[in-house]
Amino acid sequence: MALQDIQVLGHQDTRSGFGEGIHELGKKNPRVVALTADLAGSLKLQKFIKDFPDRFFQCGIAEANMMGVAAGLTISGFIPYATTFANFATGRVYDQIRQSIAYSGKNVKICASHAGLTLGEDGATHQILEDIGLMKMLPGMTVVVPCDFNQTKAATIAIAEHEGPVYLRFGRPKWPIFTPPDEPFVIGQAQQLNEGNDVSIFACGHMVWIAIQAAKELEQKGIHVDLWNVHTIKPLDVEAILGSIQKTGCAVTAEEHNIYGGLGDSIAQVAARHYPVPIEYIGTNDTFGESGTPDELLKKYGLDSAHIVAAAEKVLVRKKH
């Protein structure tokens, strides 16, 4: 795969990919059930609810109970998909997830929409930027952050086959679709989007598209980017990451999340333990967000392609010294 092969296939929100995925899954796996906390519309569950009303549980605005009910449903062998906004799916119910799901080893899929700054106008109360960190710290939790509609759909289907708790993070805005429609999703396997020897860029979620734009700019400047979509934060594809940084000798990480505790930290840990290289982080820097459009917010908080380009140029200088 190379940058010039990446085509925009359309624009759709990743949460709609989730809605499509769970509907398709519902048809082929009778053990899949869905729960929501008064956000069935936002999570695009309408088709699932229409076709499988008996396998849908409306929990009302009571996320703690939803997580517990989901844990209980696993006892008979069901695979509950517990859905709400990322803020309420993690921070609000951390202890319920920790004890009733993670420590109990329950096969619950926590599906979280409206993550990160691109939630937009609702502002900081809803823009969680700490959820990847919260979830990846839980022993046994798999953390998946797909990059577009197609990949979110595929990931939604794939996580049903994984026995154990999963955190699936996606978002609100319409976003370019650039992965193929029927590409199978492999948990834990990072995807190379461009091959280059100068600098590695590792991105997840919405930031993959922005990283593609940055990589195109860098290529025009003669800087060759090894670009990766790290859609699984945990378990991390250590082999792919190591292979890339051993080749390039430096890296930029890009995520719609606080740089404390997210993808960047996970990649820095791989580097620190196996092959230290200079790394620059793109993400929010220990701050809350605010109201605004997604584009305005990404720019203001340093998550646009210009910032990725600047970070790549900076890390290249550091590599030489």
Added chain:
Amino acid sequence: MASLTEIAAQIRRDIIRMVYLAQSGHPGGSLGCTEFFTALYFQVMKHNPDFTMAGKDEDIFILSNGHISPVYYSTLARAGYFPLKELYTFRKINSRLQGHPTTHEHLPGVRISTGSLGQGMSVAVGAALGKKLSGDKRWVFSLHGDGELEEGQNWEAMMFAAHHKVDNLIATVDWNGQQIDGPTREVAGLGDLVEKFRAFGWETLELKDGNNLDLVIETLEKAKTLTGKGKPVAVLMHTVMGKGVDFMENNHEWHGTAPNEEQFKRAMAQLPETSLGDF
């Protein structure tokens, strides 16, 4: 075959011995719920010590107030879920008998990890929904501390269970009126629990003496007859915390304290040996 009274007497000895040997644990609530556990596992529930997580076509039990693990572990061992000798390992390193019950070490009989309070009601409701959804006609039983009801998640679960007509669940509250910092009425008064559950859409039964084995069995059997009618069922069970050991009775200081050697001897003197024998 030992009588239920003898089993309960032996479980009480087990509780005190486990907590004494570990020099930690929660004897008060455990002693208060001994009749309930004896009734449930040796009379009321249809269950199989050859444990499966799903418990298909069996009654299953969820313990929400996980700190009363001594009575739970003793009951499970006495019912044949795991070897009695394993009770020696309670709260020790490398044990399946963790301070609070967990599925993490795969102890047969345990279906959820509890200890952080207020989470078991939701899990029991989910388990009951799972049974309905898979066409399993058996019941889910659960136990909750009264102090534990101060956690708001319980009330979310109660509303949910009534709304979704989870009528195969029998949730019992150990209404002993005690919590760590003192009597519940002084710490954070619960008011009339019967009225509260009723207002939340549940069938309710008040069990005046949860340390009367016959009455516990009679009430739980009556609770079964109230299921299947569109409402979850609550049993509000008055018990005496620390029941059976005079200096522990109705004293919140024995919520989570282990007896010293002298106290252990005094306690054991009040708990006669049984034909079942100690672990």
